[in-house]
Amino acid sequence: MYKYVLKRLLYILPILMLIILIVFSILNVTPGNPARIMLGADASQELVDNLNEELGLNKPLIQRYLGYLAGVFRLDFGISYRSQAPVFNEILGNFPTTIRLAVFAVLTSALIGIPLGVLSAVRRYSLMDMSFTVSALVLASIPNFWLGIMLMLIFSLRLGILPSGGIGSLSHYILPVLTMALPSAAYILRMTRTIMMETMRQDYIRTAKAKGASPARIIFRHALKNALLPVLTSLGMNFAQLLGGTLIIEAVFGLPGIGSVILKAMQMKDVPVIMAATIFLAVLFMLIMLLIDIMYAYIDPRIKAQFK
Amino acid sequence: MGQLLNIKDLEVVYQTKNIVVEAVNGINLSLGKKETLGLVGETGAGKTTMALSILKILPERTGKVIGGSIDFDGLPILDLNETEMRAIRGARISMIFQDPMTSLNPTLTVGEQVEEGIILHDTEYKTKVEVKSRVDEILELVGIEPSRKKCYPHEFSGGMKQRVVIAMALACSPEVLIADEPTTALDVTIQAQVLSMMDDLKEKLGMSMLLITHDLGVVAKICDYVAVMYAGEIIEYGTFEDFFINHKHHPYTKGLFGSIPNIRDRSKRLNPIEGLMPDPTNLPMGCKFHPRCKQCMEICKVKPPQIYVNGTHRVKCHLFEKQEVE
Numbered sequence: 001m002y003k004y005v006l007k008r009l010l011y012i013l014p015i016l017m018l019i020i021l022i023v024f025s026i027l028n029v030t031p032g033n034p035a036r037i038m039l040g041a042d043a044s045q046e047l048v049d050n051l052n053e054e055l056g057l058n059k060p061l062i063q064r065y066l067g068y069l070a071g072v073f074r075l076d077f078g079i080s081y082r083s084q085a086p087v088f089n090e091i092l093g094n095f096p097t098t099i100r101l102a103v104f105a106v107l108t109s110a111l112i113g114i115p116l117g118v119l120s121a122v123r124r125y126s127l128m129d130m131s132f133t134v135s136a137l138v139l140a141s142i143p144n145f146w147l148g149i150m151l152m153l154i155f156s157l158r159l160g161i162l163p164s165g166g167i168g169s170l171s172h173y174i175l176p177v178l179t180m181a182l183p184s185a186a187y188i189l190r191m192t193r194t195i196m197m198e199t200m201r202q203d204y205i206r207t208a209k210a211k212g213a214s215p216a217r218i219i220f221r222h223a224l225k226n227a228l229l230p231v232l233t234s235l236g237m238n239f240a241q242l243l244g245g246t247l248i249i250e251a252v253f254g255l256p257g258i259g260s261v262i263l264k265a266m267q268m269k270d271v272p273v274i275m276a277a278t279i280f281l282a283v284l285f286m287l288i289m290l291l292i293d294i295m296y297a298y299i300d301p302r303i304k305a306q307f308k
Numbered sequence: 309m310g311q312l313l314n315i316k317d318l319e320v321v322y323q324t325k326n327i328v329v330e331a332v333n334g335i336n337l338s339l340g341k342k343e344t345l346g347l348v349g350e351t352g353a354g355k356t357t358m359a360l361s362i363l364k365i366l367p368e369r370t371g372k373v374i375g376g377s378i379d380f381d382g383l384p385i386l387d388l389n390e391t392e393m394r395a396i397r398g399a400r401i402s403m404i405f406q407d408p409m410t411s412l413n414p415t416l417t418v419g420e421q422v423e424e425g426i427i428l429h430d431t432e433y434k435t436k437v438e439v440k441s442r443v444d445e446i447l448e449l450v451g452i453e454p455s456r457k458k459c460y461p462h463e464f465s466g467g468m469k470q471r472v473v474i475a476m477a478l479a480c481s482p483e484v485l486i487a488d489e490p491t492t493a494l495d496v497t498i499q500a501q502v503l504s505m506m507d508d509l510k511e512k513l514g515m516s517m518l519l520i521t522h523d524l525g526v527v528a529k530i531c532d533y534v535a536v537m538y539a540g541e542i543i544e545y546g547t548f549e550d551f552f553i554n555h556k557h558h559p560y561t562k563g564l565f566g567s568i569p570n571i572r573d574r575s576k577r578l579n580p581i582e583g584l585m586p587d588p589t590n591l592p593m594g595c596k597f598h599p600r601c602k603q604c605m606e607i608c609k610v611k612p613p614q615i616y617v618n619g620t621h622r623v624k625c626h627l628f629e630k631q632e633v634e
């Protein structure tokens with residue numbers, strides 16, 4: 001098992017190098033010169049050229065890429081064009097907010113989606129199941145930012161019970177987390193329902209029934225563990241979407257996370273910051289995926305056996 | 309016949325949106341204490357459906373018993389509620405399913421699955437230690453090393469899995485064992501092993517058995533009675549001798565068994581018969597076998613046959629009604 005985890009951690013390296021290469025190339029072909037942006041439109045061409053020289057921007061792409069890679073492994077992500085501060089510190093300061101947001105959102109969506117999905121499957125075609133289905137459909141089809149604004153209007157402006165933005169206390173997270181979690185909870189609910197219904201049709205469920213097991217026992221002991229595996233995978237997929245979603249949600253709620261860092265950096269064409277933020281997100285995503293794979297192995301003895 | 313299980317005029321349908329599958333159409337069968345009844349018939353004849361009806365585990369929503377009665381040791385099965393049925397399932401009537409590969413839960417150990425029945429039911433094994441030793445005992449009985457109970461199903465071969473399934477079914481010493489083609493999914497070499505083991509256990513534990521099978525060798529070897537099922541009906545029933553000695557057989561049985569004297573020929577499989585089973589959503593008028601029957605008469609196309617009885621032997625065919633009249 002440890003070997004497996006170690007192997008998976010090592011896999012992250014080449015993938016990361018590839019991601020960096022892709023982002024690096026894309027940023028290079030987009031129009032707009034960072035030095036020109038930093039110095040403003042009125043600065044003389046000479047000043048711009050000097051700055052380009054100083055930042056090493058006139059070196060060939062491959063050389064810059066390799067230099068950058070070497071830096072990344074020393075946790076040196078360069079200097080922000082905007083603030084002139086080391087990028088690493090800037091990102092590190094904003095990262096916890098995003099992680100908290102995404103982790104809370106995943107947990108919330110799982111805690112809502114999985115139990116309700118199981119309930120929906122067990123009481124399929126009932127009034128409850130149908131109302132879940134309809135709500136899930138509505139939630140999944142409205143845009144995230146709109147949901148955020150609506151929640152903000154109701155809970156902060158109308159009812160005044162929750163803060164509308166910024167950070168400070170845990171209550172600041174409630175609305176953004178809900179905004180992110182509700183649509184994915186809807187998705188997970190539908191997913192769990194389908195998978196659970198499929199599981200309940202399996203032969204071993206019939207075997208359990210023939211043994212005299214009660215419906216509750218069949219659901220919790222026989223079906224849930226089997227159904228949880230594919231649900232876990234979809235949770236992982238969902239997390240990727242959530243990470244992307246933080247970009248917008250942070251902007252809506254004025255949260256100082258990675259998303260707002262990226263937004264600001266993009267406006268400024270602050271390449272080192274965009275790069276670093278992307279790398280952080282990629283690593284985070286890969287670690288989560290690894291975590292899910294490990295959980296998989298713990299639930300499914302067949303997979304566990306492969307890593308013995 | 310002092311009967312343990314009596315099925316009377318049982319009718320079962322599967323109902324989906326706008327089609328009705330008439331799977332079981334008026335079955336009468338009984339099974340005495342310690343008897344083995346072999347049930348044979350082509351795929352789709354309704355054998356599994358009948359077995360599931362006895363335990364009342366037909367697919368929810370779609371499967372419905374629409375007529376008849378099932379009596380088990382004085383209990384009207386069809387009138388019992390779920391709680392009462394749960395006390396019977398696995399404790400007094402057990403079932404072994406066709407495919408051991410899918411019948412076991414992949415996320416629970418073999419031991420956990422074998423002990424489940426013992427824990428669920430009110431057995432003589434109360435304490436943890438007693439349950440554990442019972443699991444060991446029953447695993448040993450089916451030829452599995454008790455130390456392997458910590459293994460998961462995927463670590464077992466098909467034959468071993470079916471042994472586990474059998475152990476599960478026997479754990480509470482049921483009075484009736486329903487085995488639905490217990491060896492069909494296994495290698496030919498293992499089939500004989502598993503079957504002779506089941507036969508031994510049945511004797512040892514004094515159970516009654518309803519054995520659904522395709523294997524005529526098996527029927528010849530271990531069944532006291534044989535019932536032939538076609539399109540949801542029992543078209544011939546009798547002791548093994550009735551089938552072997554008697555010459556008055558249903559044309560379907562004749563086709564199925566080939567030349568009857570060869571029935572002793574071990575591992576003989578059912579003969580394929582020309583034509584297909586009738587569509588259960590649109591069964592033919594008269595005798596359900598008449599479209600495939602080589603001896604079909606005019607009356608067969610319009611009137612369902614009566615049952616011709618001769619001692620223990622029963623045949624549902626117009627051929628013999630006519631002979632009776634003559």
Ligand SMILES: Nc1ncnc2c1ncn2[C@@H]1O[C@H](COP(=O)(O)OP(=O)(O)O)[C@@H](O)[C@H]1O
Nearest residue numbers: 322329331350351352353354355356357367588
């Ligand atoms: N869940 C179901 N829904 C609809 N039809 C079914 C279902 N299960 C079985 N049937 C139909 O009922 C008939 C009898 O099936 P079954 O009892 O499985 O036969 P056997 O076990 O003899 O092969 C077949 O025509 C089959 O297609």
Ligand SMILES: [Mg+2]
Nearest residue numbers: 355356357488
């Ligand atoms: Mg069957």
